[in-house]
Amino acid sequence: MAQLFISSKIIINPKGFLATVMLSALLLFSSGRSQAQYVLNAADAQYELFNYSKAINLYEQAYQKKATRYAAERLYQCYAFINDYKQAESWSAIAAGMADAKPENILAYAKALQQNSKYTEAKQQFQKYAILDKTIAPADANRWLLSCDSALYWMKNPTTVIISNATQFNSAQSDWGLNSFGNRVTFASDRGVNGLGQSTSERPFLKFDGAKKPDKNIYGWTGNPYLRLYTQKATTDSLSLFPISTHTDYHMGPASFTQGSKEMYFTLTKIPKQPVYVKGKLATVNVEIYSSKLDEKGNWTAPLAFSFNKVDEYSLSDPYISADGNTLYFSSTMPGGLGGADIYFCRRNADGTWQLPVNMKALNTAGNERTPVLGTHNDFYFSSDGRVGMGGLDIYKASFVADEIRQIENMGYPLNSPQDDFAFLKTDALNGYLSSNRLGGLGNDDIYSFKAQEILAFKLTGIVIDKRTNLPLSNAVVTLNKTGFQNLKVLTGDDGAFKFNLEKSSDYQLSGEKTAYRNDLAQLSTKGLTASTTLNQNLYLEKVELEKAIKLENIYYDFDKSNIRPDAAIELNKLVKIMKDNPTIWIELGSHTDSRGNDQYNMRLSQNRANAAVQYIINQGINQNRITAKGYGESKLLNKCANGIQCSPAEHQLNRRTEFKIVKL
Secondary structure, three states, X not given: OOOEEEEEEEEEOOOOOEEEEEEEEEEOOOXXXXXXXXXXXXXXXXXXXXXXXXXXXXXXXXXXXXXXXXXXXXXXXXHHHOOOHHHHHHHHHHHHOOOOOOHXXXXXXXXXXXXXXXXXXXXXXXHHHHHHOOOXXXXXXXXXXXXXXXXXXXXXXXXXXXEEEOOXXXXXXXXXXXXXXOOEEEEEEOOOOOOOOOOHHHOOOOOOOOOOOOOOOOEOOOOEOOOEEEEEEOOOOOEEEOOOOOOOOOOEEEEEEOOOOOEEEEEEOOOOOOOOEEOOEEOEEEXXXXXXXXXXXXXXXXXXXOOOOOOOOXXXXXXXXXXXXXXXXXXXXXXXXXXXXXXXXEEEOOOOOXXXXXXXXXXXXXXXXXXXXXXXXXXXXXXXXXXXOOOOOEEEXXXXXXXXXXXXXXXXXXXOOOOOEEEEEEOOOOOEEEEEOOOOOOOOOEEEXXXXXXXXXXXXXXXXXXXXXXXXXXXXXXXXXXXXXXXXXXXXXXXXEEEEEEOOOOEEEEEXXXXXXXXXXXEEEOOOOOOOEEEEOOEEEEEOOOOOOEEOOOOOOOOOOOOOOHHHHHHHHXXXXXXXXXXXXXXXXXXXXXXXXXXXXXXXXXXXXXXXXXXXXXXXXXXHHHEEEEEEEOOOOOOXXXXXXXOOXXXXXXXXXXXXXXXXX
């Protein structure tokens, strides 16, 4: 039997530029195809529709049936798209380690390591890629290596600012691009008016109507509503849509205002109601800049298109209007640029018309430059993924004097992270906001506040130690977490030492991790301390030995039964925690019986017990591909109680046990 699915598909990346409308048809099954290929085809169909969560499930099924580099590559890409950086690293490592791996698999693995703060290992992979691929430009290779070295330096020497999640603005979806508007703020969000704070899993991921038109409520990439512009008072939680009629059912991006908030500039994405073809090929619908003015009655006028919009040729995005309204800065993919997206500015003539755009070549690169902002004292802020940075988009500061860019510098850590950091805004000399999809946020993109760091009265020192050898461990990532604040990370040197500044009356969680070692966690607090103190907390990491059996204590089964007892569930939860704390390890869970009953029956019973334990662990949220069940029957008894030997019930119960061993890192 054959099933034919025909669907309209929209591609709009609100932080990117391309919005492609296309019609796709997929024949999902025909006789003669293997089951693995059928699942892979179904996964590809969901991938092409940007249903990444659905695609992940199918690709994992396909990989389980046949472990191919293609399936591992796609799993890396899917996890990267949904910002699951740990799983992206795991799958990119698998693809890079296969016999038929290509140089681009090495590059993907390097970037995944970079996004997980593993800069030393990322540098090694970048070096390996540079050797394998002779076509890359030396400048690109040098930039990747210098980025790793610089990130390590910035993490060891963080700037003196405190980063906090601005929870009053954020939701479980994407929120970014905060700007001031009188005594209020505005920002873009895809939460939906009736879906404030809802999880994306509570709504359909992708929908199409009967006329094959793009869905007007749900954006296929994210499964969330389209971006809208929201406003609220900075000191309250009262949120509402910005009071302007955009005459579009699709994205409306962040806004920028002149002094006095009399004029605003923002982006709109207007999608044709049916797919558009040019010379037989699907057309590209681009992002445009629009403006509006506040009229005498206090209403915003109908949006007016910027004179250099060319929706069928290129995108214009990230508008920033100067306080006097005479200069507009923006990012664009228009022809003649240096890279994917460049930053331009336009001057306004006395008659209100705009002069030709000027490419700010001194700050643009072969990558993408985004979210320009003109600050005070000739400071100019922007984001780029084409310069030496920590990974993704980093925020940079330049001096802009007489239309000339000077002294470009990376803003360092923790303003920047291994992920995307953008839309930087200073509200005064020491405080402001930025947007980021860094780990630990409430949603995809979140708005963060930053402020000058207070003088700290407390310090934390420690050493990361190999639990077996009692020697210090170098290149271990140590993370200090305080609820509601940006995580701080440092990388240990040869002496294994780390140090942090702490705040008063605060609780912290400290963690240490290193490839091929089990993580270690510790809790500490400065609450109740009345004098300046240096706390000391060492971390002990245990090296993982592949194929070494580790007994799970108190995992016992009733005679002739395979169900999980309550006391066993407590111990299995400990294994669940180990797997969640170490998301790259794969394990085998083995079950053993006593000698009572015949050998064949005991082998079958032990397999059932192993299956039950594995299913329990999967039900706690562990990926089924990371754990396998193995029944050993009575082949590995712990005591003398073999066939024909008289033993007590307690002695037999010792043989009815469950063990696990790590089989892959």
